[in-house]
Amino acid sequence: MTKNFTELVFATMNKNKLSEVQKMLENSDIKVYGIEGDFNPEETGATFEENAFIKAFEAAKITNLPALGDDSGLVVDALDGRPGVYSSRYEQTDEKRNNKLLRELENVEPGDRSARFVCSMVIASPDGKKLFSTTETCEGEIALFPSGRHGFGYDPVFYLPEKNATMAELTMEEKNKISHRGKALGKTVKWLVSGRNS
Ligand code: IMP
Numbered sequence: 001m002t003k004n005f006t007e008l009v010f011a012t013m014n015k016n017k018l019s020e021v022q023k024m025l026e027n028s029d030i031k032v033y034g035i036e037g038d039f040n041p042e043e044t045g046a047t048f049e050e051n052a053f054i055k056a057f058e059a060a061k062i063t064n065l066p067a068l069g070d071d072s073g074l075v076v077d078a079l080d081g082r083p084g085v086y087s088s089r090y091e092q093t094d095e096k097r098n099n100k101l102l103r104e105l106e107n108v109e110p111g112d113r114s115a116r117f118v119c120s121m122v123i124a125s126p127d128g129k130k131l132f133s134t135t136e137t138c139e140g141e142i143a144l145f146p147s148g149r150h151g152f153g154y155d156p157v158f159y160l161p162e163k164n165a166t167m168a169e170l171t172m173e174e175k176n177k178i179s180h181r182g183k184a185l186g187k188t189v190k191w192l193v194s195g196r197n198s
Helices: 015-024 048-063 084-089 094-104 172-178 180-193
Strands: 007-010 031-033 067-076 114-124 130-142 158-160
Touching: 007 015, 007 048, 015 031, 015 180, 048 067, 048 114, 048 130, 067 084, 067 180, 114 180, 130 180, 172 180
Parallel strands: 007 031, 007 067
Antiparallel strands: 067 114, 114 130, 130 158
16 A cells, blocks of 8 residues: 555544534645444553554554554553553543543652653554554653643643643644644644655
8 A cells, every 4th residue: 555545544532623624724725524333442562663553454444444553541650650651541530540640740859850742653554564654742740739721631730841831731723733742643644645646
């Protein structure tokens, strides 16, 4: 399979993520589809990239089309990289996850609270080839308390020193410009549209 495919499946049940990708590719000759029905492959990978590939390959097999998979999470240095690939399974709700994180960092000084959001995006073919892969990060620190109402997940406790704000205090447009997911999506779209039909 060459890169000149005109159809791509995004291996996600998240309608916001799907429309974001569709919007970025609306002026290209690539049509992006979501995945129908229940799609929840087991995320058994040890890395974000492995999990992104698992999702992409599963969707590609089901649809017989090339598929994009993504996986993301929060890596905290003082916790040896946790919650990492377990970010969504760390606790049952966003509030509980954030409280647990703050509790675990209770005795960690402001200078030692470095963390990063990580996002991997992988495009796989139905025969299991990895056609493209990128992993992007957004560096910050874990705040001392939650702040802000935008975004989701760990955004209220993720402090960006250069913005003097948490991720949840940024608008969606501001977040997309600097976020791990925004950067990974930018690289993916660039790869998809570059050198086509050549
Ligand atoms: P997934 O890649 O959509 O499975 O996300 C994994 C988990 O990582 C989410 O449930 C959130 O807890 C966390 N996460 C990933 N990206 C972000 C973000 O941009 N802001 C806050 N939390 C995030």
